[in-house]
Amino acid sequence: MRCQKCDKPATFHITELTGGKPQELHLCEEHAREYLTQSGDEPSSTGGMAAALAHQIAQQMAVGQTAEELEKLDQQTCPVCGITFYEFRSQGRLGCPHDYVCFQKQLDPLIYSIHGEAEHAGKAPKRCPGGSEKRTELIRLRREMKEAVAAEQYERASELRDRIHRIEKEEEA
Amino acid sequence: MELDDLSRSRGEWLRGGGPESDIVISSRIRLARNLADYPFISRASEQDRSQIEASLKECVFGLQEASQLLYVDIEELDGVDRQFLVERQLISREHAESQGVRAVAIDHREKFSLMINEEDHLRIQVMQSGLDLQVAWDRVDEIDDLIEQKVTYACHERLGYLTACPTNVGTGMRVSVMLHLPALVITRQIDKAFRAMQKISLAVRGLYGEGSQAMGDFYQISNQVTLGRSEQQLISQVGDVVPQIIAWERKAREFLITESHENLHDRVSRAYGILRNAQTISSEETMHLLSSVRMGVNLGLIQDLEIPTVNELFIQTQPAHLQKLSGTELDTADRNIERARFLRRHLNKEKDTNGAENN
Numbered sequence: 001m002r003c004q005k006c007d008k009p010a011t012f013h014i015t016e017l018t019g020g021k022p023q024e025l026h027l028c029e030e031h032a033r034e035y036l037t038q039s040g041d042e043p044s045s046t047g048g049m050a051a052a053l054a055h056q057i058a059q060q061m062a063v064g065q066t067a068e069e070l071e072k073l074d075q076q077t078c079p080v081c082g083i084t085f086y087e088f089r090s091q092g093r094l095g096c097p098h099d100y101v102c103f104q105k106q107l108d109p110l111i112y113s114i115h116g117e118a119e120h121a122g123k124a125p126k127r128c129p130g131g132s133e134k135r136t137e138l139i140r141l142r143r144e145m146k147e148a149v150a151a152e153q154y155e156r157a158s159e160l161r162d163r164i165h166r167i168e169k170e171e172e173a
Numbered sequence: 174m175e176l177d178d179l180s181r182s183r184g185e186w187l188r189g190g191g192p193e194s195d196i197v198i199s200s201r202i203r204l205a206r207n208l209a210d211y212p213f214i215s216r217a218s219e220q221d222r223s224q225i226e227a228s229l230k231e232c233v234f235g236l237q238e239a240s241q242l243l244y245v246d247i248e249e250l251d252g253v254d255r256q257f258l259v260e261r262q263l264i265s266r267e268h269a270e271s272q273g274v275r276a277v278a279i280d281h282r283e284k285f286s287l288m289i290n291e292e293d294h295l296r297i298q299v300m301q302s303g304l305d306l307q308v309a310w311d312r313v314d315e316i317d318d319l320i321e322q323k324v325t326y327a328c329h330e331r332l333g334y335l336t337a338c339p340t341n342v343g344t345g346m347r348v349s350v351m352l353h354l355p356a357l358v359i360t361r362q363i364d365k366a367f368r369a370m371q372k373i374s375l376a377v378r379g380l381y382g383e384g385s386q387a388m389g390d391f392y393q394i395s396n397q398v399t400l401g402r403s404e405q406q407l408i409s410q411v412g413d414v415v416p417q418i419i420a421w422e423r424k425a426r427e428f429l430i431t432e433s434h435e436n437l438h439d440r441v442s443r444a445y446g447i448l449r450n451a452q453t454i455s456s457e458e459t460m461h462l463l464s465s466v467r468m469g470v471n472l473g474l475i476q477d478l479e480i481p482t483v484n485e486l487f488i489q490t491q492p493a494h495l496q497k498l499s500g501t502e503l504d505t506a507d508r509n510i511e512r513a514r515f516l517r518r519h520l521n522k523e524k525d526t527n528g529a530e531n532n
Contacts, residue, residue: 055469117401120333132209
């Protein structure tokens, strides 16, 4: 394969994740260096933890995956809050507690590279010893209720409202 | 309690007391928490935000008598008041500048503040003057327990407390100690000290956190890792390194005193002289000179000034404080004049009583 910018053989195969869609680049050493030093400044210039984190995720994802696979990964959506993996990795912020469960495969290596550990070792919450998964149900129901109202499906909305009330009552008891 | 009451009081972290307070300004611990039954802030609707705020507000008023608590709706504040809270380190810049329903609850002695709907639903912050992490931890742990009696936190069996950003997951805890290190800066050893801290994965930041410059030779040291270590381990990770940095700073001060006493004394006296006489002065220059004066007071080179007064001047000469104290909005040029007047008034108290000051 030849470099996309000159006639030399392409020895660097880069997957760019900073745009809307992952994009594959095939470059010779010289053009790859030029390309990488150019884009390498970005995380620090946009500043902050979120940008640095996004950069880290992008780097980690790019290892051994094709643009097609990455695009599929990016489109994964949390059934509870509706955030896509792409939205998370471009903002560096998750959408709800359930993301830690549904994006686990991508998040676990990231969490390990940030903390060097995979398991919490400190104070434990008293109210939900097994984790708060059950309560995330409420997030999904409220979202569905809002959507039902927006779509003028009032019957469904009131059904959802009743379910929400029931769960809230159970929790209180 | 009203916001304006704060501008007239000193606040815990400026008290200038506590262990090692010649070098350690304050110890802080913050916990990041989220409610289990709402999305994180980035996906929360206005209604979600209002409900989160309402339920946390109720918890907050269960913590302390209402008369000793200041509850502030950030959205309602004007720009100067928001900046004022940032300058006092009661809210983050992000909290001041973002949008939507959000609030802060502040203890009347400024020993803790609770930010609601910042990056996470709740950020509990406890401040302590000097090096006193254990006291800060006991307090923040207690507040956390009291709030948890009324709400269910988002958590995960293996990962602990869940946060909007994976960098805070686990304990959700940031331990930070603010240090005043002018002698390490003068003797150019500060970079070496930082490299040593980064090696043991501690973060070093300026006075106002992420991305801010080290104004006035103030540095904050904090943990980066939040997962896989207990709260006590994180406290010692930061707490154990601080005495070492204090020792370095003391050694550097000693070196300056013995090896270049005249230069040091000159530097301190000139700084004091400018602050007492300038007619217009920027915030940056003020911080820079106050840093020398602060060290001068600690080394006995200036004797007619107290550390709490100097600490206070660092904050009260910041743009929003100055405007609040003078009661009007001022542009940069007017602020610089007002700042110089303020400094002359506070540093020349003796002359004042003799009526010798003539502006």
